[in-house]
Amino acid sequence: MSRREGSASARAALALVTDDFRAFDVPPGGSGDVSGARSGPAAPRDDGPLGWAGYGQALARARDRTGEQEAVVCGTGRVGGVQAVLISFDFGFLGGSLGQRTGDLLEHAHVRARALGLPVVSLIATGGSRMQEGMRALSQLHRVARQSALTRADGLAQVAVVRDPATGGGWATLGAGADVVLALPGAQVGFAGSRVRPADADPAAYSAEGQRATGHVDGIVAPGDLRTAVGRWLGLLTRPAAGPARPPAALGDARLPASGWAAVRGARAARRPRADAYLDAHFGVREELSGDRCGGVDAGVRCGFGERSGRTVAYAAQLGTPTRPAGFRTVARLIRLAGRLGTPVLTLVDTPGAANDAAAERAGAGPAIAECFAAVAESPVPVTTLVIGQGGSGGALALAAPGRTWVTPDSYFSVIGPEWAAAILKRSPAEVPRTADELRVRPQDLVALGVVEGIVSTQPPPGEVP
Missing domain, CATH: 3.90.226.10 (2-enoyl-CoA Hydratase; Chain A, domain 1)
Structure with missing residues (x-):
């Protein structure tokens, strides 16, 4: 030009x-x-x-x-x-x-x-x-x-x-x-x-x-x-949906995993539907925000606004990679903007955890995660969460809404990755599957523990536009 x-x-x-x-x-x-x-x-x-x-x-x-x-x-x-x-x-x-x-x-x-x-x-x-x-x-x-x-x-x-x-x-x-x-x-x-x-x-x-x-x-x-x-x-930006966003219907395997290790392997499978598939299926029109306004962009996070049944829902989605500080700050930016506009928020959780390399620490991993937690906690609009894959520790929990989090059948949520848990406990690699079972990371375990509201099905709720 x-x-x-x-x-x-x-x-x-x-x-x-x-x-x-x-x-x-x-x-x-x-x-x-x-x-x-x-x-x-x-x-x-x-x-x-x-x-x-x-x-x-x-x-x-x-x-x-x-x-x-x-x-x-x-x-x-x-x-x-x-x-x-x-x-x-x-x-x-x-x-x-x-x-x-x-x-x-x-x-x-x-x-x-x-x-x-x-x-x-x-x-x-x-x-x-x-x-x-x-x-x-x-x-x-x-x-x-x-x-x-x-x-x-x-x-x-x-x-x-x-x-x-x-x-x-x-x-x-x-x-x-x-x-x-x-x-x-x-x-x-x-x-x-x-x-x-x-x-x-x-x-x-x-x-x-x-x-x-x-x-x-x-x-x-x-x-x-x-x-x-x-x-x-x-x-x-001018037609917010009324009330909380509904979690999308599950797109992947509808069968519940038999073991914790099976849940982890299923969530990590390359064939499992990722956030882009969920966003495309859930929204007729969507536009994306980009960047944290602090000098960073995380390609593993998508944030924006989408149209569902003629009204707007804001969304923040992890794409299955370790979330970087810029990603957490972008999510916080999205949630705060949605709060000002009165638009409910949907978050899609899928990450093995927060990025833990030296570059992430220099970029402020801890403060960025804290900012994301605060944005969810302070949000004047309801935040709804669906775990669609890996729920890796605090890097996943930072996007999760207390009291309004659901999981898909092919997902897991864990306090720590089973491999890391085994390493901390000085267990051999062969004991990782047993450790995953003991962590109770399966969707049905999470429901029983009371940390999620339920497991979404592959069909939309009655009255919801597919």
Whole structure:
């Protein structure tokens, strides 16, 4: 994608997602300044608060060139059948920079979103704060962050689409602070713009693709697919299911294992259905979040939102590998987002345990697992769990909901892997099967122990859409 394509006007960006945009009629002076930035000695009106020579003329040229009054355009529009408040930056207007008036408009957009009960979609193309307004421009970031936080507290979803470029405070507030972050291919995305970063910096780190690889962007979407992608996300984020999620029907072997070791071997079998099969069977439509927003992505964990019987359920699924710290933090991110939106959560447990290598320890395995436990414990929405394979110790338990956990016939749950238990007890490898039996890891044992609610069948419950 060329810079020219990425720097499309605010109206052109809006046309990618909606056909019925209606701009807000914003009163002169905006909706008020909470930063106190208007206090202090007056400056010449034409050249802004600093009296920056030529600033007034630059504003006039920007207005003539773009046809806009400021670097952002705000209003409402329907995307994929969902009405939303839309914010679109115009990079042609002084580089899409944020000044006092930009802050007025962004604040007004969020105030209107809360008054109307609508989600917010931000189409971002900005170089950062406007130098010609100095600290008064930079202080707008406090206003933007506060408004975003208030909108979040009202349980309204925020989706960001980062265009080219998306740098500085616009990326660090409306962009990176959104619930879901999508990016156009090849877009420059990062806090540091191209002219202020180190000369030897790796350009890939400042790209949409680089940001996705390190857990800061959820998806890369081509301009022609943007309307569909944003519409699907808005639909999923605004139609939560009522009540707890139901556990899916079992997809694998319906026979219960005769021994603990048979349960372990069955759960580890390559032929056993994995999380992707369960997610595909359970949801008609789903979209995925990616990354922990702390620099990490775990390919062994899937998190997102899916549609079931016309309503939305959030999901977090382990894919059978040792779960890494980034995976636990991504699950915690998902559960907290679902809690704010009032969406019930389904977790699918399948892991031999938490990753225990040196890299995992350096990345904070313990704190990440603790964060996941806390997210489940504090969740204001019900969390439902289905163990679909291996339930390996605390790495599995961190995703399990107390009092609302079910198991499939071809799964097991154990305080520790039987091999490790035998090693700790100084038993020979030949005694691993006996150790597995003694641990009572079979589905029927777990029910008898009272640690799970039951064993799901291969048929959906009565009244449930298959």
